[in-house]
Amino acid sequence: MANVSLASALNRFEREPGNLIPVLQRVQHLRGYLSQDAVHSIARHLRISENAIYGVASFYAQFRFHPPGDNHIRVCTGTACHVKGGEQILDTVKRKLNIDTGETTGDGRYDLDRVACLGCCALAPVVMLNDKTFSQMSVIKLQEILDEQEDD
Ligand code: FES
Incomplete structure (x- = not known):
């Protein structure tokens, strides 16, 4: 899974802001967390602001912004x-x-x-x-x- 590039993961989703949650779930599944770079790429792909993404993602306990620990x-x-x-x-x-x-x-x-x-x-x-x-x-x-x- 980890060798799936972020770009190819994002390209599986229509450029619709309504896809934000499934996109966040997919990226977190692939990477283990939502890095700044990933949030930046998601914002560009869905054409929404990074602040909007952080606002939504931080509402849900399932999303992490730090790499998982051992x-x-x-x-x-x-x-x-x-x-x-x-x-x-x-x-x-x-x-x-x-x-x-x-x-x-x-x-x-x-x-x-x-x-x-x-x-x-x-x-x-x-x-x-x-x-x-x-x-x-x-x-x-x-x-x-x-x-x-x-x-x-
Ligand atoms: S409230 Fe803690 S295990 Fe259910």
């Missing part, structure tokens, strides 16, 4: 997790990694996303590290998991 952390802040301290856990990860949601650490080791529900609310609050789910998280448990990762 490890993907997802913190649930859906209702069940929120009630059990999901926001505190998210703040701890942000502070520890010094990044915001949707960003990747400078060394490319981690990226961080906030999600609305991971489908296991009874285990709230929930965090996922790559494909592993950690239930009934606490700030202390989270620190231990991140410290363990750093020792690897």
Whole structure:
């Protein structure tokens, strides 16, 4: 997939502003994120401004503007997790990694996303590290998991 050029991916779509979401999804699927260059090319192809693209794309949690990290952390802040301290856990990860949601650490080791529900609310609050789910998280448990990762 990665060897499909951006131009050929874009050329599969009519030059209609209404194609913005499917184009963004396609480019993110190919590249893993929406780089500045990609946004520039999409703007030219669909004849809309880059600001309009950022405005739309930043509304949807699925779109990323930073390259994905080696490890993907997802913190649930859906209702069940929120009630059990999901926001505190998210703040701890942000502070520890010094990044915001949707960003990747400078060394490319981690990226961080906030999600609305991971489908296991009874285990709230929930965090996922790559494909592993950690239930009934606490700030202390989270620190231990991140410290363990750093020792690897
Ligand atoms: S709200 Fe967090 S898993 Fe459902």
